[in-house]
Amino acid sequence: MLTIITLTGARPEGFALLCKWMKRQTYKGKVRWIVVDDCDPITPISAPKGWIVDWIRPADKWREGMNTQARNMREALSVTPDDAKVLFIEDDDWYAPDYLEVMDKALTDNDIVGQSLSRKWNINSRMARESKDRRQASLCCTGVKGRALSRFRSIAQRGPRLMDIELWRSSCGLLLDGCRVVSLKCLPGRGGIDSGHRA
Numbered sequence: 226m227l228t229i230i231t232l233t234g235a236r237p238e239g240f241a242l243l244c245k246w247m248k249r250q251t252y253k254g255k256v257r258w259i260v261v262d263d264c265d266p267i268t269p270i271s272a273p274k275g276w277i278v279d280w281i282r283p284a285d286k287w288r289e290g291m292n293t294q295a296r297n298m299r300e301a302l303s304v305t306p307d308d309a310k311v312l313f314i315e316d317d318d319w320y321a322p323d324y325l326e327v328m329d330k331a332l333t334d335n336d337i338v339g340q341s342l343s344r345k346w347n348i349n350s351r352m353a354r355e356s357k358d359r360r361q362a363s364l365c366c367t368g369v370k371g372r373a374l375s376r377f378r379s380i381a382q383r384g385p386r387l388m389d390i391e392l393w394r395s396s397c398g399l400l401l402d403g404c405r406v407v408s409l410k411c412l413p414g415r416g417g418i419d420s421g422h423r424a
Contacts, residue, residue: 226255227329231316232297236286238413239316244271252325259304261297263287264415280301285334287415295339295384302378313375315365315401317412321405328368337398339374340366344404351409359400361393366406373398 231248233240240314247258250273262268264287274277281300287293299367305311310332316321321361339362346353369377373396380391 227247227325228305228311229256229258229314230301230311231314232261232294233268233316234262235314239267239414240268242283243316246320249322250325252283252329253309254279259301261300263293263297295381298381302381310370312368313329317409318365319407319409323344324405327405331399331401332368332370335399336371337385337396339400340406341400342404345410361390362400364389365408
């Protein structure tokens, strides 16, 4: 079984697209989707048939200027078993149809897996940026299990602004070639912290 964690809130259009990308996945195994939604109104979800969905609604809701990523990640990890295979799926990214399948297979022999190619598309400016990193991957295209999952729990407890960088700096894993994730910047709704959201 794969466990997917998505942190969302006040991004209904982006989350609707994410549901579309997930329904196109070729992965045939069981999936548990943990969604942490910290905004009102609640984000509508249309999960793929057969997926188990755990919807977490923190009592303290997001307000303009807040960064609730670490807090919400701790909420998700608190219901994630230690033996889980975990993928971090974000609500402002495009995912290729074989993404879950490829990541599940790669996690069989590795505790941390990611995509080395970072491709970002700003829909407002219609500009893109592409870079390749042989040391780390963005959280949106990272999967963990075992020791890497345990390490990530510790990182989330500390709550640094860029948890993915700390995870990869403290881990040795597999970076996959190709592009199965593209970050979509400036979708409607709540803004993100990545530099790609700026022109």
